[in-house]
Amino acid sequence: VSESRLLPPVFARVVGQRAAVAALAAASRAPVHAYLLVGPAGSGKRDAAVAFAAALLCPDGGCGECRDCRRALSVIHPDLVLLERTGASISVDEAREISRLAARSPVEGARKVLLLTDFHLVDRAAPALLKTIEEPPASAVFVILAEQVSAELVTIASRCVRVDFSPLAADEIQSALVAEGVEALAAGRAALAAGGRLDRARLLVGDEGFVARLDRWRAVASELDGRGAVAARLADQLILSCEEALVPLKAVQEAEVAAAAARAKATGERLGTKDMDERHRRQARRVRTDELRAGLGALSAVYRERLTQAPSHEATALIAAMGAIDEAGRALVRNPNETLLLQALLVRLGSLGG
Numbered sequence: 350v351s352e353s354r355l356l357p358p359v360f361a362r363v364v365g366q367r368a369a370v371a372a373l374a375a376a377s378r379a380p381v382h383a384y385l386l387v388g389p390a391g392s393g394k395r396d397a398a399v400a401f402a403a404a405l406l407c408p409d410g411g412c413g414e415c416r417d418c419r420r421a422l423s424v425i426h427p428d429l430v431l432l433e434r435t436g437a438s439i440s441v442d443e444a445r446e447i448s449r450l451a452a453r454s455p456v457e458g459a460r461k462v463l464l465l466t467d468f469h470l471v472d473r474a475a476p477a478l479l480k481t482i483e484e485p486p487a488s489a490v491f492v493i494l495a496e497q498v499s500a501e502l503v504t505i506a507s508r509c510v511r512v513d514f515s516p517l518a519a520d521e522i523q524s525a526l527v528a529e530g531v532e533a534l535a536a537g538r539a540a541l542a543a544g545g546r547l548d549r550a551r552l553l554v555g556d557e558g559f560v561a562r563l564d565r566w567r568a569v570a571s572e573l574d575g576r577g578a579v580a581a582r583l584a585d586q587l588i589l590s591c592e593e594a595l596v597p598l599k600a601v602q603e604a605e606v607a608a609a610a611a612r613a614k615a616t617g618e619r620l621g622t623k624d625m626d627e628r629h630r631r632q633a634r635r636v637r638t639d640e641l642r643a644g645l646g647a648l649s650a651v652y653r654e655r656l657t658q659a660p661s662h663e664a665t666a667l668i669a670a671m672g673a674i675d676e677a678g679r680a681l682v683r684n685p686n687e688t689l690l691l692q693a694l695l696v697r698l699g700s701l702g703g
């Protein structure tokens with residue numbers, strides 16, 4: 350309690366991550382020029398970064414209530430610049446744009462915060478940014494988010510104060526969902542399936558078909574008979590069921606588009622949706638991958654359960670099956686043709702018997 354009383358109120362919205370939040374709260378009193386927030390997707394880096402920005406822009410260090418805080422928390426403060434990639438990685442042109450924006454004076458106060466996301470994907474744009482991040486204008490504070498420190502990010506990382514985020518614990522996710530009004534049992538189930546990610550847990554809560562879809566994956570293990578045609582049909586069905594996982598996300602995205610349109614109408618601004626469309630496409634891609642991973646996890650669990658009861662001469666095939674599923678899960682990061690990947694896996698599982 351005494352610890353949370355010392356934190357600026359603006360950090361109350363961050364779920365878990367006590368060490369990271371304490372570090373950012375301390376830093377907000379006397380910031381250096383660049384921070385690197387490193388942690389897995391859905392661990393709250395972005396919420397923490399936005400709260401940090403509000404603490405930096407608020408005259409009271411993050412009261413959570415003043416106009417600066419409110420606009421910073423909604424990411425509409427003119428001195429909080431959010432930069433998100435539009436393509437698969439950050440482009441050299443985007444890096445130049447970041448440098449150009451960093452050189453500008455703050456609009457309202459003495460300080461400007463540049464929030465740069467997805468910097469594990471900085472790729473070939475890193476050299477174009479290094480000088481700006483090494484010698485930024487005195488008014489600029491960089492807050493850089495990355496899921497890990499990739500080889501291309503190492504040099505930039507060495508110029509930043511690093512703050513680490515870990516996957517959230519299931520009980521932290523559950524409490525956060527309950528605080529948002531979700532019923533405790535549903536919150537617990539979503540928290541367990543979310544792999545430490547609050548964003549995924551929020552989607553799963555609104556996704557009534559989730560449990561049924563996992564059951565479909567589990568059923569596949571008994572339906573495989575070694576025939577390629579059966580494997581192909583099941584792979585098609587599973588890929589199709591992944592599309593159902595996108596329904597709750599689409600509802601969230603449509604609401605976001607409608608809110609942006611209403612805002613544009615109210616202010617008379619032109620509605621530019623290109624960045625939002627790109628972000629929505631990336632979100633959809635991620636939900637699909639998460640769904641495939643969850644499905645593969647459910648399928649693997651079937652073989653694991655069988656292993657505990659199987660006679661020893663069947664153990665080798667079951668272990669090989671789990672290995673093949675694990676391998677397919679790891680292959681997902683390379684953006685493969687998902688149908689072909691799944692077909693190949695199911696043919697292999699079918700040939701192993703089990």
Ligand SMILES: [Zn+2]
Nearest residue numbers: 407412415418
């Ligand atoms: Zn404030």
